[in-house]
Amino acid sequence: MYDIVVIGAGVVGGMIARELTRYQLSVCIIEKQRDVAMGASKANSGIVHAGFDAKEGSLKALLNVRGSEMMADVAKELGVHYKNNGSLVVGFTDEDIQAINGLYERGVKNGVKNLRVLSKEEVKALEPNISDNVIGALHAPTGGIVCPYMLTVASVGNAMDNGAVLKTDFEVTSIEYTNGVYKVSSPTETVEAAYVINAAGVYSDKIAAMAGYGSFTVTPRKGEYMLLDRECGNLVSHTIFKVPTKMGKGILVSPTVDGNLLLGPTSVNIEDKDNVETTKEGIDAIVAGSTVCVDGIPLRSVITSFTGLRAVGDTGDFIIEAAGDHFVNVGGIESPGLSSAPAIAVYVTDLLAKMGMELKKNENFCPTRKIFRAAESKYHKVICRCETISEGEILTAIHTNPGAKDIDGIKRRTRSGMGRCQGGFCMPYVADILARELGTSLLDVTKFGGKSNLLVGKVKEVQA
Amino acid sequence: MKHVDIVIIGGGPAGMAAAVSAYKAGIRDILILERDQHLGGILQQCIHNGFGLHHFGEELTGPEYAWRYEEEVQKLNIPYKLGAMVTDLTADRKVTYISEEDGEVTLDAGAVILAMGCRERSRGALNIPGVRPAGIYTAGTAQRFVNIKGYMPGKNIVILGSGDIGLIMARRMTLEGAKVQAVCELMPYSGGLNRNIVQCLNDFNIPLRLSHTVVQIHGKDRVTGVTIAKVDENRQPIESTREFIECDTLLLSCGLLPENELTKCAGITLDRVTGGAVCDSYRQTSAKGIFSCGNVLHVHDLVDFVSEEAELAGASAAAYVRGELSTNGRVIAVNPTGGVRYTVPQMLYTEGGDVKLFFRVADIYNNVTVRVSDGNNIIFEKKRKKVAPGEMESIALKADILKNINGDNITVTLIKEGEKA
Ligand SMILES: Cc1cc2nc3c(=O)[nH]c(=O)nc-3n(C[C@H](O)[C@H](O)[C@H](O)COP(=O)(O)OP(=O)(O)OC[C@H]3O[C@@H](n4cnc5c(N)ncnc54)[C@H](O)[C@@H]3O)c2cc1C
Ligand SMILES: Cc1cc2nc3c(=O)[nH]c(=O)nc-3n(C[C@H](O)[C@H](O)[C@H](O)COP(=O)(O)OP(=O)(O)OC[C@H]3O[C@@H](n4cnc5c(N)ncnc54)[C@H](O)[C@@H]3O)c2cc1C
Numbered sequence: 098m099y100d101i102v103v104i105g106a107g108v109v110g111g112m113i114a115r116e117l118t119r120y121q122l123s124v125c126i127i128e129k130q131r132d133v134a135m136g137a138s139k140a141n142s143g144i145v146h147a148g149f150d151a152k153e154g155s156l157k158a159l160l161n162v163r164g165s166e167m168m169a170d171v172a173k174e175l176g177v178h179y180k181n182n183g184s185l186v187v188g189f190t191d192e193d194i195q196a197i198n199g200l201y202e203r204g205v206k207n208g209v210k211n212l213r214v215l216s217k218e219e220v221k222a223l224e225p226n227i228s229d230n231v232i233g234a235l236h237a238p239t240g241g242i243v244c245p246y247m248l249t250v251a252s253v254g255n256a257m258d259n260g261a262v263l264k265t266d267f268e269v270t271s272i273e274y275t276n277g278v279y280k281v282s283s284p285t286e287t288v289e290a291a292y293v294i295n296a297a298g299v300y301s302d303k304i305a306a307m308a309g310y311g312s313f314t315v316t317p318r319k320g321e322y323m324l325l326d327r328e329c330g331n332l333v334s335h336t337i338f339k340v341p342t343k344m345g346k347g348i349l350v351s352p353t354v355d356g357n358l359l360l361g362p363t364s365v366n367i368e369d370k371d372n373v374e375t376t377k378e379g380i381d382a383i384v385a386g387s388t389v390c391v392d393g394i395p396l397r398s399v400i401t402s403f404t405g406l407r408a409v410g411d412t413g414d415f416i417i418e419a420a421g422d423h424f425v426n427v428g429g430i431e432s433p434g435l436s437s438a439p440a441i442a443v444y445v446t447d448l449l450a451k452m453g454m455e456l457k458k459n460e461n462f463c464p465t466r467k468i469f470r471a472a473e474s475k476y477h478k479v480i481c482r483c484e485t486i487s488e489g490e491i492l493t494a495i496h497t498n499p500g501a502k503d504i505d506g507i508k509r510r511t512r513s514g515m516g517r518c519q520g521g522f523c524m525p526y527v528a529d530i531l532a533r534e535l536g537t538s539l540l541d542v543t544k545f546g547g548k549s550n551l552l553v554g555k556v557k558e559v560q561a
Numbered sequence: 562m563k564h565v566d567i568v569i570i571g572g573g574p575a576g577m578a579a580a581v582s583a584y585k586a587g588i589r590d591i592l593i594l595e596r597d598q599h600l601g602g603i604l605q606q607c608i609h610n611g612f613g614l615h616h617f618g619e620e621l622t623g624p625e626y627a628w629r630y631e632e633e634v635q636k637l638n639i640p641y642k643l644g645a646m647v648t649d650l651t652a653d654r655k656v657t658y659i660s661e662e663d664g665e666v667t668l669d670a671g672a673v674i675l676a677m678g679c680r681e682r683s684r685g686a687l688n689i690p691g692v693r694p695a696g697i698y699t700a701g702t703a704q705r706f707v708n709i710k711g712y713m714p715g716k717n718i719v720i721l722g723s724g725d726i727g728l729i730m731a732r733r734m735t736l737e738g739a740k741v742q743a744v745c746e747l748m749p750y751s752g753g754l755n756r757n758i759v760q761c762l763n764d765f766n767i768p769l770r771l772s773h774t775v776v777q778i779h780g781k782d783r784v785t786g787v788t789i790a791k792v793d794e795n796r797q798p799i800e801s802t803r804e805f806i807e808c809d810t811l812l813l814s815c816g817l818l819p820e821n822e823l824t825k826c827a828g829i830t831l832d833r834v835t836g837g838a839v840c841d842s843y844r845q846t847s848a849k850g851i852f853s854c855g856n857v858l859h860v861h862d863l864v865d866f867v868s869e870e871a872e873l874a875g876a877s878a879a880a881y882v883r884g885e886l887s888t889n890g891r892v893i894a895v896n897p898t899g900g901v902r903y904t905v906p907q908m909l910y911t912e913g914g915d916v917k918l919f920f921r922v923a924d925i926y927n928n929v930t931v932r933v934s935d936g937n938n939i940i941f942e943k944k945r946k947k948v949a950p951g952e953m954e955s956i957a958l959k960a961d962i963l964k965n966i967n968g969d970n971i972t973v974t975l976i977k978e979g980e981k982a
Pocket of ligand 1: 130133134296
């Protein structure tokens with residue numbers, strides 16, 4: 098029996114779990130996938146928003162500004178790449194400039210520091226590659242970029258270093274509550290806990306309903322991206338937004354912390370909570386949307402495309418509430434959920450205290466990760482040639498909490514296979530290392546858990 | 562910093578042939594740096610035969626061909642390091658590598674030969690919509706799994722792209738018991754060698770769908786199928802021709818990209834068409850003392866020509882180290898036009914001796930004349946019955962022709978039948 102179980106190992110669940118291990122609590126994190134960061138937390142823009150977007154007085158506004166102020170320190174503690182590159186919202190028409198002035202005022206009310214409205218000349222001086230049609234922009238120097246999946250991996254890992262237990266391949270299908278004990282079950286396993294936190298992303302409405310607290314719905318809203326080769330990462334240094342619309346912040350152009358150039362996302366409401374297909378329409382929209390803002394985007398250098406699903410709640414705000422006895426919903430955490438995650442964690446902990454949970458400080462809490470180190474020479478043995486990733490780094494990824502178990506897990510943790518050849522060369526080598534370290538057959542190695550096995554059999558044993 | 566007369570980056574057929582040639586030209590202080598655990602490069606996994614017809618006059622398999630050179634490297638005691646990945650190169654020839662044994666080391670090279678080969682174009686570069694399940698591999702990755710590791714990446718296969726590796730893998734997978742549903746090629750012709758189309762597809766009744774592409778990938782965990790469609794003359798898919806094919810694997814054979822990251826590090830000028838360095842008739846790049854050969858310079862379909870080019874680069878590097886590389890005479894730029902996509906070299910010297918000019922064409926043409934002119938005069942002509950993008954062409958220009966070139970550039974062009982220009 099645990100004190101508390103957190104459902105969902107995204108950045109929100111991870112940050113909450115880590116925050117809880119600052120206290121003398123036994124924490125269990127449950128995740129239906131084989132790895133952490135398999136939902137929205139792996140496929141988003143990675144922007145640490147300054148906080149001028151969300152409506153004043155909303156939870157989004159409050160937690161975004163707080164979270165963004167916390168981010169640099171949290172990322173540093175967890176050893177995750179973060180860069181304070183600043184954001185620009187660029188305008189091309191008089192209406193845009195009106196909207197920009199509106200954002201400026203909202204930002205000031207939300208407590209965002211150092212906002213400024215720039216003239217055309219100032220914009221071009223900051224970012225020479227922005228289209229000549231620009232007539233002004235909002236500059237938010239506190240905006241930043243962070244690696245979203247590594248923030249998730251590191252927060253879950255650090256929670257584990259401090260005693261939390263992670264259970265993967267555990268899809269919650271029922272939640273029962275009797276005599277003050279929650280039984281959280283998958284078809285094959287049950288975990289008991291005094292408190293439950295529902296941080297299941299696009300599925301948070303389903304989890305709430307399972308527990309009998311289904312007061313809200315979450316609609317998946319698709320966002321597609323294109324990622325360009327590192328050689329294009331210098332095209333712009335700030336994150337370049339267009340003026341936002343009802344459907345979101347529009348197609349942005351931004352460097353990533355790892356030096357690639359990111360274009361996207363699109364914004365389309367869909368029904369299927371698992372539909373992460375990229376589409377031709379999406380790709381066309383990204384190209385159209387990004388090229389009007391920034392000149393000279395080398396579209397030939399696209400190395401991959403991907404899709405994330407925003408968990409859009411029906412209240413217009415984050416849904417963070419004590420839903421029932423000892424049960425907290427953290428649902429509808431759409432953008433700026435990544436930016437807000439560290440602040441959400443503190444907010445939820447405060448909420449638990451109000452609900453009567455006893456919070457005694459854990460004197461042994463260590464805010465930095467325990468990193469596995471392989472033999473020194475292994476760090477000079479290159480496996481991924483595009484990103485120069487060594488066998489040592491891959492061993493570190495496998496043996497540091499939460500250990501990578503599949504090809505995509507290694508890729509997210511080390512960037513092996515994320516470069517321009519997209520794993521064409523290193524994938525067979527990584528598969529060998531995984532099989533060896535995990536003591537399994539090469540046939541059991543998967544791309545991302547489930548039935549995503551790489552190979553179908555041995556030569557001579559396979560028949561079509 | 563340790564000095565080495567000639568550092569060769571890459572121990573594939575190009576790197577080994579360059580080393581042997583530099584040795585024979587009298588240089589002893591040579592070092593081959595190879596990141597793999599073996600010499601031989603991509604040939605190690607090409608276990609089919611068809612190598613060496615031009616160079617050795619017999620048909621060898623890839624590993625056999627590589628072995629001929631490896632044996633020679635061993636016999637001559639030419640030093641090489643395995644598991645040594647070069648991570649940086651400067652224009653003044655500082656070469657940095659890392660290896661498990663040595664850690665990070667920077668060498669000061671008298672001359673450098675680039676022989677890093679090429680890599681396959683990945684799916685991202687192709688932008689196919691859909692999901693990203695397991696079961697999408699480049700043909701080379703599949704080849705490695707099957708030929709080196711002995712595992713099958715799938716049993717029901719569609720191949721996108723009719724490059725040589727894709728064609729070879731269509732046959733290989735079929736022989737290993739898999740079903741190859743189709744090979745789709747965006748262009749109206751295959752980019753592969755004709756002999757591979759006959760021997761790898763036709764002989765096994767595997768359909769080659771020209772002017773077709775994959776427009777969507779299906780499946781959640783594993784590929785369950787692809788949708789293909791015919792494309793119009795602008796290579797845009799035609800909606801009404803969409804067709805679903807059930808399969809568990811999509812192999813990509815959509816072209817090779819020369820691996821020139823290090824070349825870029827050194828600020829060497831690249832040719833937009835070949836993706837390799839711009840070079841002169843000695844295979845010297847825009848950085849003095851840095852030479853390039855093999856697939857890193859331009860993608861070859863036959864390894865025989867890789868060896869030939871590498872021997873030239875090796876001998877040139879040796880001459881450079883001894884201060885004997887003669888770049889005398891005027892510099893002549895070679896301009897490809899009228900159906901000729903690129904030439905290698907892109908530059909030559911009027912006093913540099915005989916030059917063999919390699920080039921590729923943009924389309925399939927029958928009964929053409931290859932013409933070289935210097936503005937005023939036609940200086941060379943040769944008739945060809947058939948030329949195709951998949952097969953590299955070459956012409957030999959004699960020293961005395963070059964001596965008499967007027968101006969500072971020549972054009973290489975195709976005069977098509979009936980065209981009188
Ligand atoms: C396109 C896009 C762009 C975005 N851009 C930004 C941005 O730039 N800046 C920003 O601040 N925010 C951004 N966001 C928002 C941010 O990504 C999310 O707010 C954040 O990742 C949400 O984290 P999460 O942990 O709530 O959800 P998720 O990461 O989705 O995690 C939920 C987890 O719950 C698991 N789960 C679900 N059901 C079950 C079950 N039954 N049993 C067990 N486990 C289950 C899932 O597998 C998943 O791992 C963006 C989002 C999208 C989609
Ligand atoms: C599937 C396939 C089928 C083919 N079929 C035929 C055929 O039937 N007949 C024929 O004649 N030819 C064929 N070829 C062509 C022939 O194999 C190639 O042209 C030849 O291998 C190219 O030689 P290379 O040395 O330039 O490149 P590679 O063989 O690719 O060698 C390059 C070497 O450089 C190393 N390297 C790269 N970067 C670094 C670095 N930074 N540091 C250290 N080392 C590095 C690589 O590890 C590699 O070993 C085929 C090729 C393929 C892929």
